[in-house]
Amino acid sequence: xxxxxxxxxxxxxxxxxxxxxxxxxxxxxxxxxxxxxxxxxxxxxxxxxxxxxxxxxxxxxxxxxxxxxxxxxxxxxxxxxxxxxxxxxxxxxxxxxxxxxxxxxxxxxxxxxxxxxxxxxxxxxxxxxxxxxxxxxxxxxxxxxxxxxxxxxxxxxxxxxxxxxxxxxxxxxxxxxxxxxxxxxxxxxxxxxxxxxxxxxxxxxxxxxxxxxxxxxxxxxxxxxxxxxxxxxxxxxxxxxxxxxxxxxxxxxxxxxxxxxxxxxxxxxxxxxxxxxxxxxxxxxxxxxxxxxxxxxxxxxxxxxxxxxxxxxxxxxxxxxxxxxxxxxxxxxxxxxxxxxxxxxxxxxxxxxxxxxxxxxxxxxxxxxxxxxxxxxxxxxxxxxxxxxxxxxxxxxxxxxxxxxxxxxxxxxxxxxxxxxxxxxxxxxxxxxxxxxxxxxxxxx
Numbered sequence: 001x002x003x004x005x006x007x008x009x010x011x012x013x014x015x016x017x018x019x020x021x022x023x024x025x026x027x028x029x030x031x032x033x034x035x036x037x038x039x040x041x042x043x044x045x046x047x048x049x050x051x052x053x054x055x056x057x058x059x060x061x062x063x064x065x066x067x068x069x070x071x072x073x074x075x076x077x078x079x080x081x082x083x084x085x086x087x088x089x090x091x092x093x094x095x096x097x098x099x100x101x102x103x104x105x106x107x108x109x110x111x112x113x114x115x116x117x118x119x120x121x122x123x124x125x126x127x128x129x130x131x132x133x134x135x136x137x138x139x140x141x142x143x144x145x146x147x148x149x150x151x152x153x154x155x156x157x158x159x160x161x162x163x164x165x166x167x168x169x170x171x172x173x174x175x176x177x178x179x180x181x182x183x184x185x186x187x188x189x190x191x192x193x194x195x196x197x198x199x200x201x202x203x204x205x206x207x208x209x210x211x212x213x214x215x216x217x218x219x220x221x222x223x224x225x226x227x228x229x230x231x232x233x234x235x236x237x238x239x240x241x242x243x244x245x246x247x248x249x250x251x252x253x254x255x256x257x258x259x260x261x262x263x264x265x266x267x268x269x270x271x272x273x274x275x276x277x278x279x280x281x282x283x284x285x286x287x288x289x290x291x292x293x294x295x296x297x298x299x300x301x302x303x304x305x306x307x308x309x310x311x312x313x314x315x316x317x318x319x320x321x322x323x324x325x326x327x328x329x330x331x332x333x334x335x336x337x338x339x340x341x342x343x344x345x346x347x348x349x350x351x352x353x354x355x356x357x358x359x360x361x362x363x364x365x366x367x368x369x370x371x372x373x374x375x376x377x378x379x380x381x382x383x384x385x386x387x388x389x390x391x392x393x394x395x396x397x398x399x400x401x402x403x404x405x406x407x408x409x410x411x412x413x414x415x416x417x418x419x420x421x422x423x424x425x426x427x428x429x430x431x432x433x434x435x436x437x438x439x440x441x442x443x444x445x
Contacts, residue, residue, distance in 0.1 A: 027314035176327035193307035
């Protein structure tokens with residue numbers, strides 16, 4: 001109770017503990033509180049292992065406190081009431097705001113699925129991690145040198161463990177795509193702050209630079225070829241390109257809606273051409289989102305979160321962002337193990353190409369980013385559970401009639417096929433139909 005009092009006191013004070021009224025808005029205070037709670041509860045997921053019980057309990061308890069605010073964010077809806085004399089009257093009653101009523105249960109489910117996924121690694125014993133003190137083993141040689149290196153058997157993982165890991169990766173990927181889509185939709189709905197608009201140059205050429213502007217406005221345009229001409233060798237350069245493209249989209253959009261051609265936002269270029277330029281820039285942003293799902297937060301995203309005054313949107317954005325971040329991290333750790341397994345199977349290869357996350361985040365042929373409604377409904381409709389232990393998976397593969405796996409296991413495990421439980425989620429989940437906004441990425445991953 002004392003801890004809860006302290007948490008909500010900080011929220012009411014807007015993080016200004018002097019009480020001088022210089023604190024941040026309630027929306028930003030809640031967003032920061034959820035972000036900070038996730039950082040303290042999860043830290044950086046370095047291994048595939050269950051979350052410690054005390055930290056899991058802390059996370060569940062305190063996220064419930066912060067999400068409880070959404071129970072009191074309401075809207076008026078018409079309702080019919082019949083009086084004692086039989087007269088039917090229409091009155092306005094309150095109910096939880098629709099976006100919160102739909103999205104909060106879905107995000108809670110995605111959150112629980114990630115915790116269950118980590119719990120499923122409790123009983124596995126085929127791979128471990130090299131200790132930092134073990135100088136006889138080679139550590140990581142990439143930019144994540146502080147992450148422990150997975151250690152697999154000399155001949156690699158068993159076939160059933162490899163399939164189980166791939167199953168876990170696919171399951172977490174569904175969570176990642178749904179969280180990304182929800183977060184992008186929330187950011188899209190947030191208003192663009194005037195301070196961000198005031199900071200923009202007055203035309204797209206100034207924002208993009210001459211070279212990029214000529215490429216986008218050229219008569220023949222191909223987004224994939226365009227990206228081959230860009231320097232995308234570092235996270236900073238990718239983020240810089242994203243910032244320029246987002247700024248140009250907003251500039252062109254304001255020019256198209258400007259009624260006064262002589263105003264600061266007026267333009268001599270035709271509306272039709274400007275629509276084409278805007279569409280091309282948005283296409284490049286979608287491809288960047290597809291190829292680099294871990295890029296940090298853009299200037300537009302940061303500005304929207306900082307100046308957003310809608311408490312409901314702030315909670316949805318921050319909660320979906322930290323779920324997205326955790327799913328991204330868990331997928332990376334799974335890929336570390338799969339990469340170590342591939343290297344064990346092919347020792348002559350000095351470098352094994354890492355399976356990029358973007359392979360599972362492809363933009364659909366229609367040019368749209370994965371739709372959150374579709375992704376979550378896939379999980380609902382699946383006959384297989386989204387998280388199961390290695391032993392559960394062994395039983396599941398046997399039930400599916402994989403005779404080779406059955407032969408491999410029957411001497412060691414008492415096989416009794418059982419159908420895994422179905423996932424139960426709120427069927428009213430619903431979100432992105434057309435993604436144009438920006439993803440909240442992994443600056444915090």
